[in-house]
Structures are given as C-alpha cells and as structure tokens.
Amino acid sequence: MPREHDIKDYRNFGIMAHIDAGKTTTTERILFYTGKSHKIGEVHDGAATMDWMTQEQERGITITSAATTCFWRGHRLNIIDTPGHVDFTIEVERSLRVLDGAVCVLDGNQGVEPQTETVWRQADKYDVPRVVFVNKMDKIGADFFKCVADIVKRVAGKPVCLQLPIGAESDFKGVIDLVRMKAIVWLEESLGAKFVEEAIPADLEELSKEYRTKLVEACVELDDDAMAAYLEGQEPSEEELVRLIRKAVQDRAFHPVLCGSAFKNKGVQPLLDAVVDYLPSPLDRGAVKGLVPESDPEEPLTREPDDKAPFSLLAFKIMDDPFVGTITFCRIYSGTVLAGSTVLNSTSGKKERIGRMLLMHANNREDIKEASAGDIVAIAGLKETRTGDTLCDPLKPALLEKMEFPEPVIEIAIEPKSKADQEKLGIALSKLAAEDPSFRVSTDSESGQTILKGMGELHLDIKVDILRRTYKVDANVGAPQVAYRETITRKAEIDYTHKKQTGGTGQFARVKLVVEPNEAGGGYQFESKIVGGSVPKEYIPGVEKGINSVMGAGVVAGFPIVDFKVQLIDGAFHEVDSSVLAFEIATRAAMREALQKGASVLLEPVMKVEVVTPEEYTGSVIGDLNSRRGQIQGQDMRGNAVVINAFVPLANMFGYVNTLRSMSQGRANYTMLFDHYEQVPSNVAAEVQAKFA
Numbered sequence: 152m153p154r155e156h157d158i159k160d161y162r163n164f165g166i167m168a169h170i171d172a173g174k175t176t177t178t179e180r181i182l183f184y185t186g187k188s189h190k191i192g193e194v195h196d197g198a199a200t201m202d203w204m205t206q207e208q209e210r211g212i213t214i215t216s217a218a219t220t221c222f223w224r225g226h227r228l229n230i231i232d233t234p235g236h237v238d239f240t241i242e243v244e245r246s247l248r249v250l251d252g253a254v255c256v257l258d259g260n261q262g263v264e265p266q267t268e269t270v271w272r273q274a275d276k277y278d279v280p281r282v283v284f285v286n287k288m289d290k291i292g293a294d295f296f297k298c299v300a301d302i303v304k305r306v307a308g309k310p311v312c313l314q315l316p317i318g319a320e321s322d323f324k325g326v327i328d329l330v331r332m333k334a335i336v337w338l339e340e341s342l343g344a345k346f347v348e349e350a351i352p353a354d355l356e357e358l359s360k361e362y363r364t365k366l367v368e369a370c371v372e373l374d375d376d377a378m379a380a381y382l383e384g385q386e387p388s389e390e391e392l393v394r395l396i397r398k399a400v401q402d403r404a405f406h407p408v409l410c411g412s413a414f415k416n417k418g419v420q421p422l423l424d425a426v427v428d429y430l431p432s433p434l435d436r437g438a439v440k441g442l443v444p445e446s447d448p449e450e451p452l453t454r455e456p457d458d459k460a461p462f463s464l465l466a467f468k469i470m471d472d473p474f475v476g477t478i479t480f481c482r483i484y485s486g487t488v489l490a491g492s493t494v495l496n497s498t499s500g501k502k503e504r505i506g507r508m509l510l511m512h513a514n515n516r517e518d519i520k521e522a523s524a525g526d527i528v529a530i531a532g533l534k535e536t537r538t539g540d541t542l543c544d545p546l547k548p549a550l551l552e553k554m555e556f557p558e559p560v561i562e563i564a565i566e567p568k569s570k571a572d573q574e575k576l577g578i579a580l581s582k583l584a585a586e587d588p589s590f591r592v593s594t595d596s597e598s599g600q601t602i603l604k605g606m607g608e609l610h611l612d613i614k615v616d617i618l619r620r621t622y623k624v625d626a627n628v629g630a631p632q633v634a635y636r637e638t639i640t641r642k643a644e645i646d647y648t649h650k651k652q653t654g655g656t657g658q659f660a661r662v663k664l665v666v667e668p669n670e671a672g673g674g675y676q677f678e679s680k681i682v683g684g685s686v687p688k689e690y691i692p693g694v695e696k697g698i699n700s701v702m703g704a705g706v707v708a709g710f711p712i713v714d715f716k717v718q719l720i721d722g723a724f725h726e727v728d729s730s731v732l733a734f735e736i737a738t739r740a741a742m743r744e745a746l747q748k749g750a751s752v753l754l755e756p757v758m759k760v761e762v763v764t765p766e767e768y769t770g771s772v773i774g775d776l777n778s779r780r781g782q783i784q785g786q787d788m789r790g791n792a793v794v795i796n797a798f799v800p801l802a803n804m805f806g807y808v809n810t811l812r813s814m815s816q817g818r819a820n821y822t823m824l825f826d827h828y829e830q831v832p833s834n835v836a837a838e839v840q841a842k843f844a
C-alpha cells in the first residue's frame with residue numbers, strides 16, 4: 152500500500168511551554184483549524200481534547216503526552232502534547248526524545264518562565280530545532296520585544312523575529328509577516344478561521360523595515376552565495392528566504408519568533424505554516440543511532456528513515472485507554488510494520504505481537520493496517536513493552552538509544568485495606584510502573600510495606616489518585632517521605648574471618664576489604680585486587696553478593712548506601728570448608744564494620760528551587776526559604792517580579808505550595824527540580840535517625 156504522505160512531508164513536533172502559557176489552547180486551535188476538532192473546547196470546562204484524563208481535567212494541567220495526527224498544506228503533522236509541570240519533566244524529556252522539532256509557547260506577558268527554561272535546556276540536550284510562539288498578545292502587559300530579549304537573557308537563545316505584532320493587549324489585531332512584508336489581520340466573527348492580508352500599517356513601516364533587515368542579515372550570514380548577492384544589493388527572494396530560515400532552524404543557528412493569541416484565535420495559521428516551512432521532517436533529522444543488541448563491546452548501528460530499511464520503533468508512552476485497554480505510543484524510525492505481525496522487543500529480548508494499530512486524531516481514532524518510518528502510532532495489545540523499549544525486526548535486531556531517568560527522590564508507603572485490594576494494587580502498580588519509568592515501586596524489606604517512589608509530591612498524588620479512581624484500590628496512604636541515602640566519609644580497612652565448625656562441613660572465609668568514599672554521583676564500584684589466588688575466582692561473586700546485601704540498608708538509619716568503592720585486597724580460603732556462601736557471610740560482616748568505621752553519614756536530596764514573586768513579598772519569601780534550611784543563590788528581576796533562586800532540602804519543601812500561596816496572596820509561583828544529594832546536618836540527622844532507625 153503506497154503511503155499517503157511522503158516522509159519528507161511529515162512534521163513530528165511538540166509544543167513546549169511553562170504551565171499556563173497556553174499550550175493546550177494553542178493545540179486546540181491547531182486541531183480546529185486543521186479541521187479535526189469541531190468545537191473549541193475551553194480548558195476550564197474540562198473539554199479540551201488533549202486533556203484526556205479526569206485527573207488532568209480537575210487539576211487543569213496537562214500531564215500526559217498524547218500524540219495527535221492532523222494535516223496542513225498537504226503535510227502530515229503529528230503533535231505531541233508535552234506537560235508543563237515540573238514534576239513531569241520526565242514526560243517532557245520522553246517526548247523530546249521522539250520529536251523532530253518543537254514549538255516553544257511563551258506567555259507574552261511573562262516571557263521565558265522557569266519551566267520554559269528547563270524544557271528549553273532539555274530541547275538543547277536532544278538537539279531539537281524549534282520556533283517560538285509568543286502567545287497571549289491580547290493580555291494586559293503583553294510585550295513582544297521583552298519576550299524576544301528574554302530568549303537571549305534567560306536561555307541564551309538566538310531569536311530572530313519573523314513577525315511583529317499589530318497592536319497589543321485589547322488592541323491586538325494581527326501580525327506583520329516579515330518574510331512577505333504583509334500585514335495579516337484576523338476577522339473576529341469567524342473564530343479566527345478567516346483573515347485578510349493588507350499593506351503594512353503606516354505607523355509600523357519603519358519598524359517592519361528594521362526587523363526585516365535583521366531577519367535578512369541573520370539569514371544571509373549563514374550562506375556564502377546569499378551573502379555575496381546581498382552585498383551586491385540583491386535581497387533574497389521569498390522562496391530563498393524560506394529556504395535559509397529552514398536551514399537556520401535545522402542547524403539551530405537561530406530561533407524564529409512568531410506571535411499571536413491562541414485564545415483570541417489569532418496567529419495560529421501562520422504558526423502552522425512555520426511548522427511546515429521550518430521544522431524538520433524525519434528525513435532531515437537523518438538516521439537514528441542505536442546498538443546491536445547484546446553486543447559487548449557495544450557495536451553501534453544506524454537505522455535510516457526509510458520504508459525499506461529494517462523495521463525499528465521506540466515506545467515512548469503507555470496509556471490506559473477506556474476503549475482499547477493499554478495502548479503504547481510509538482515512533483517508527485525505520486521500515487514498515489504490519490498489524491498482526493510479530494516483532495522483537497530488543498530491550499527485553501522477548502517477542503511481541505502487534506495487535507491493533509491506531510492513528511489518534513483529536514476526537515477519533517483510525518485503525519490502520521500498516522505504519523512506516525516517521526509515523527507516530529498507538530499500538531494496542533503489547534504485553535511486555537515498557538516506556539523506552541525498542542521493538543524491531545527479529546531478523547535484523549537493533550536497540551535504539553535508551554532514555555535516562557532521574558532518581559525518584561520522594562516516596563510514600565501504601566497499604567491495601569483488604570486481600571482483594573492487595574491484588575488490585577499489584578496489577579495496577581505493575582501497569583503504572585511500565586507507563587512511567589520515573590515512578591518506581593518497591594517493598595520495604597522490614598515492614599513489608601509497599602513503597603511508591605516518584606519525582607515530587609504532585610507526581611505521587613496523581614498516582615494515588617489513579618489507583619483509587621481507575622483501579623478502585625482501597626488503601627491507607629502514608630505521608631510522603633524523603634528518599635534519604637547514606638554514604639561513608641572515611642576510608643576503612645577491614646580484615647574479617649568467618650569461621651564455623653559445628654559438625655559436618657564447616658564454613659571458612661577470610662576477606663580483607665578497603666572501603667572508601669567515591670565522588671558524589673560516582674555510584675558503587677567494586678574491584679578485586681587479588682593476585683596469587685588467596686581468594687579463588689569462583690568465590691569473588693560471593694564477595695560481591697555480600698556487598699550487595701548490605702547496600703540496601705546502611706547503618707545510620709537503614710537507607711540505601713551510595714557512592715562508595717570497595718577493593719578486595721586479600722583473603723584466605725579453606726580447601727574443604729570455603730564456599731560462595733561463606734564468602735558472602737564474611738563480606739557482609741566486614742561491610743557492616745566498614746560502614747561504622749568509615750563514619751557513615753546521612754544524605755538528603757537537595758532541590759533547585761526558583762520562586763517568582765511580586766517585589767513586595769521578596770523579604771518574606773527569602774526569610775521563609777532560610778527557615779527551611781535554604782541556601783539563597785541569587786535574585787534577579789524579571790519584568791516587575793523578583794526571581795529568587797535557592798537550594799533547599801526536599802525534606803523542608805513539603806506543602807510549600809500552600810505556604811507560598813498564603814504568603815503572597817496567591818501571586819508567587821515556584822518550580823523545583825532535584826539537584827544533588829548533600830550531607831544532612833547532625834541535629835537533623837539525629838531526628839531522622841530517631842524516626843527511622
């Protein structure tokens with residue numbers, strides 16, 4: 152079956168923004184103008200097409216990244232809605248991984264906000280080309296040029312204006328297209344579906360010329376021929392300019408800036424044109440890199456975005472769908488896959504059958520029989536596939552790059568009320584963990600309690616909500632706890648002999664270990680320095696097992712031990728009485744001693760917190776952060792607001808959202824991200840110890 156759209160006409164893009172900048176509204180309008188959504192849903196009615204889950208609708212935030220297909224100017228657009236809340240940056244990373252380009256939506260009044268900054272840097276990390284849409288130009292205080300300046304100041308971007316606004320605030324009428332040097336004005340009565348092109352208003356002529364020159368110069372600078380022609384007085388044609396801007400976006404030489412008001416239905420069609428004209432197709436992004444599965448040393452391979460290449464895809468999002476059950480959103484990188492075929496999950500090594508394949512539109516889903524390179528599809532019926540897994544041709548296996556997920560730093564205990572609930576909980580948790588790799592589940596070995604771990608309070612709140620509502624689990628949920636760690640601060644050398652002789656075969660093992668601190672984030676390392684066979688090779692796994700068995704619970708308050716190195720420098724064995732088990736027991740005892748002698752300490756997660764507050768609350772905000780053991784890193788003005796940066800222990804950030812709200816009459820905002828682990832001061836450590844040890 153021939154493809155409906157050539158791969159060069161695909162645009163897989165995401166919309167990234169700070170919370171409330173207007174991502175959902177912009178997406179809604181896009182779906183409306185591309186003809187797939189027939190009513191304009193307002194976020195507040197909870198009718199927005201992209202906001203699927205009840206949890207999201209009630210909270211008014213978008214937490215899932217659903218992929219939606221629509222069409223514009225003969226191109227096939229796959230939009231991935233990325234979440235804006237800081238607790239869900241993982242979802243943003245996950246979507247950025249499978250995007251070819253992005254639209255960065257700014258609030259015209261707020262400029263580059265903390266979360267935009269975070270996602271912008273993530274987009275840099277994944278080399279995602281992007282265009283900027285300055286939204287909310289109708290809002291009081293909207294300032295296009297401040298937003299442009301902000302892109303330089305806040306994220307060191309290279310903004311180049313492709314448009315200028317005509318009017319601002321309630322007088323915002325449309326935009327000047329600097330590529331074609333025309334004014335575009337929207338007609339109110341058509342919900343923005345109709346617009347007219349006019350001559351540039353006289354009062355904006357000078358400014359338009361100035362910005363047109365900036366645009367042309369930014370473009371010709373990147374192309375020797377165009378520059379030579381320009382120096383001879385020849386302006387690039389419209390076509391040439393579009394080509395140069397496209398190249399600049401793809402090389403990330405600059406970031407084109409457009410503007411509008413999604414809410415007032417202005418500026419969305421030119422934004423769609425910009426997506427088509429400037430954002431890359433899968434072909435432009437080129438081959439995806441991967442590895443030959445299970446190759447050691449790792450053998451790299453590539454997969455071309457071509458229907459004839461061996462098939463490969465990456466699963467980037469798992470969702471429960473009320474109609475189809477579990478669906479897995481996948482990006483196909485190479486080749487073609489048919490519904491009903493059997494493929495290899497090269498991450499797990501297991502075979503999977505592709506059941507139904509669906510193309511998700513704004514308000515309907517289309518069953519498809521085959522999908523090819525560049526497509527983003529939802530697959531129903533995958534059983535073994537988790538987020539981040541690769542599926543591929545079993546005869547030509549490939550493992551696409553794995554995703555990395557930050558450490559979950561907060562946890563809660565959950566206790567089902569009945570046996571039936573226990574069963575439901577087990578099923579639900581395995582689903583949730585497969586859907587979201589930043590969410591982990593474990594069992595406390597001492598209490599037997601089930602522990603949920605996540606990125607932040609809200610993250611876990613939402614999981615508990617899903618457990619209760621979707622899976623109807625009745626359970627007691629504990630208060631959120633900080634995920635503490637332990638480490639040693641001094642080198643310790645231990646010589647330990649385990650000897651047992653009570654009838655039958657005895658046990659004998661002697662180990663001499665050097666245990667020392669590793670650099671922060673360096674993790675755990677083991678090295679055997681045995682020469683001459685004082686500990687035979689076959690017993691070394693016993694030593695490692697011994698270390699592993701104590702790593703989960705340190706001596707300070709029973710938290711996992713991180714960042715330490717162990718060297719096995721000597722030992723002894725007995726011909727008859729030694730065994731792997733004897734070495735494991737000896738090592739375990741030696742490690743316990745080493746942790747004491749090595750002056751173990753408690754570590755706590757420290758968050759990077761950014762508070763944005765009206766000036767009058769600055770004093771109270773800083774005072775409060777100080778009282779939370781926060782270290783203020785600096786403060787800055789953003790518009791008329793003060794931005795305060797601080798490092799604050801997570802332990803002292805519980806319920807902060809409420810405190811901040813009441814302190815600032817609801818006007819201040821904050822975002823936080825895990826930054827690093829740090830030693831807990833001794834007075835606080837004593838409290839933690841009293842609570843947990």
Ligand SMILES: Nc1nc2c(ncn2[C@@H]2O[C@H](COP(=O)(O)OP(=O)(O)OP(=O)(O)O)[C@@H](O)[C@H]2O)c(=O)[nH]1
Nearest residue numbers: 170171172173174175176212213235287412413414
């Ligand atoms: N004045 C004005 N308000 C807008 C505009 N676009 C969106 N809004 C409003 O801003 C608020 C947030 O819009 P959303 O579209 O939900 O923003 P979002 O970025 O998707 O928010 P999250 O999903 O929570 O991250 C809503 O009240 C919108 O009605 C705009 O162009 N002008």
